[in-house]
């Protein structure tokens with residue numbers, strides 16, 4: 001009689017274990033679904049509402065380090081800047097470094 005009770009107990013524990021495994025698998029699948037996380041990262045830019053699926057590449061300003069969208073950045077040579085003012089400031093600084101005042 002004790003063996004039968006032991007078998008029933010093992011069966012119940014086995015069923016519970018399978019349920020726990022399935023629950024963990026469904027939770028990981030729900031967390032890995034794309035779309036929900038990307039939609040939350042959308043900022044208040046109303047101009048780029050048409051192409052929300054493809055986010056604009058961000059470029060780093062060589063002067064202040066701020067990341068700006070590619071369309072709003074100013075490219076001078078191989079470097080990108082957040083504004084024309086920073087591009088001019090960086091150019092003036094590098095020009096001063098190339099030709100130091102004596």
Ligand SMILES: [Zn+2]
Pocket residue numbers: 061062063064065066081082083086
């Ligand atoms: Zn800048």
